[in-house]
Amino acid sequence: MSKTIEEICQLLAEKDYKLTPQRRIIMETFLEHGERHLSAEDIYSLVKSKHPEIGMATVYRTLDLLADLGVLQKMNFGDGRSRYEFSEQDEHHHHHLICLSCGEVLEFADDLLDSLEKAIAEATQFKITDHQLKFYGYCKKCQ
Amino acid sequence: MSKTIEEICQLLAEKDYKLTPQRRIIMETFLEHGERHLSAEDIYSLVKSKHPEIGMATVYRTLDLLADLGVLQKMNFGDGRSRYEFSEQDEHHHHHLICLSCGEVLEFADDLLDSLEKAIAEATQFKITDHQLKFYGYCKKCQ
DNA sequence: TTTCATGCAAAGGTTTTGCATACGC
DNA sequence: GCGTATGCAAAACCTTTGCATGAAA
Numbered sequence: 001m002s003k004t005i006e007e008i009c010q011l012l013a014e015k016d017y018k019l020t021p022q023r024r025i026i027m028e029t030f031l032e033h034g035e036r037h038l039s040a041e042d043i044y045s046l047v048k049s050k051h052p053e054i055g056m057a058t059v060y061r062t063l064d065l066l067a068d069l070g071v072l073q074k075m076n077f078g079d080g081r082s083r084y085e086f087s088e089q090d091e092h093h094h095h096h097l098i099c100l101s102c103g104e105v106l107e108f109a110d111d112l113l114d115s116l117e118k119a120i121a122e123a124t125q126f127k128i129t130d131h132q133l134k135f136y137g138y139c140k141k142c143q
Numbered sequence: 144m145s146k147t148i149e150e151i152c153q154l155l156a157e158k159d160y161k162l163t164p165q166r167r168i169i170m171e172t173f174l175e176h177g178e179r180h181l182s183a184e185d186i187y188s189l190v191k192s193k194h195p196e197i198g199m200a201t202v203y204r205t206l207d208l209l210a211d212l213g214v215l216q217k218m219n220f221g222d223g224r225s226r227y228e229f230s231e232q233d234e235h236h237h238h239h240l241i242c243l244s245c246g247e248v249l250e251f252a253d254d255l256l257d258s259l260e261k262a263i264a265e266a267t268q269f270k271i272t273d274h275q276l277k278f279y280g281y282c283k284k285c286q
Numbered sequence: 287t288t289t290c291a292t293g294c295a296a297a298g299g300t301t302t303t304g305c306a307t308a309c310g311c
Numbered sequence: 312g313c314g315t316a317t318g319c320a321a322a323a324c325c326t327t328t329g330c331a332t333g334a335a336a
Binding site (some may be wrong): 131134 | 251267
Binding site for chain 1 (some may be wrong): 314315316317318319320325326
């Protein structure tokens with residue numbers, strides 16, 4: 001499960017960030033549409049429909065902030081813009097299958113990589129905080 | 144091993160692409176600096192120092208072409224620009240460890256994912272052509 | 287000679303920044 | 312009230328495109 005809005009607000013407060021209406025609106029929008037991999041533009045459109053006064057720059061700044069706090073994860077699926085999704089640190093990771101033809105992104109649950117991660121950390125002396133696995137190919141429709 | 148320049152030229156010929164001096168120069172530059180994960184700008188600078196008449200657009204077009212031919216692989220390490228490296232299809236995959244502090248990129252060989260890939264292909268009906276695994280963390284120096 | 291590739295500059299798209307104003311704490 | 316956040320517009324980037332010229336096959 002992703003965090004609740006109260007948990008996120010608490011994270012903000014802990015780091016002395018202000019809880020502004022804009023930040024709350026953006027967080028709520030994310031919680032309502034969390035299933036998708038939203039771009040900044042997606043968020044901006046969703047938010048703008050109900051709160052036209054909000055600015056694009058605020059969306060970008062808020063997404064950056066939430067990514068820094070570890071609430072969101074910034075991803076790149078190769079379509080020229082960043083996309084964001086809730087990071088689910090305590091849970092098992094999920095990975096992405098990206099269709100090279102239609103761009104569809106499927107999710108795939110898996111935690112096989114944990115042991116691999118440990119082995120790599122030991123071998124390279126890296127302190128690994130996260131990993132990201134993407135499969136590229138063609139979905140059933142596009143083959 | 145990555146392909147030799149002759150093999151790449153042959154690929155071009157097979158698909159009726161012309162072998163221009165610019166394309167040759169860019170391929171040679173890549174072969175000379177193949178160990179790194181070069182951006183278009185990196186290639187442009189390297190190429191420009193010996194052949195100042197070459198244009199940025201040609202670099203982009205050639206990199207795209209080589210990626211289409213399967214010679215290069217376009218990657219994204221989250222620094223706002225695409226990076227390219229030789230794709231080594233016949234060999235075992237290698238993956239990347241990216242330091243979130245200094246941006247260093249380490250490579251890590253592994254082929255544990257082949258069986259996972261098969262299982263996922265079966266479960267999702269995707270025809271998987273490639274995968275990409277990235278670990279994020281902090282390198283020895285930055286911890 | 288025909289067709290494709292190049293170079294340049296301009297356009298496109300995404301993200302960041304400067305600055306005056308507004309607002310949370 | 313202090314200091315941070317916002318909105319707007321401009322700027323900064325990376326990448327793509329249009330078009331006349333030039334070169335490969």
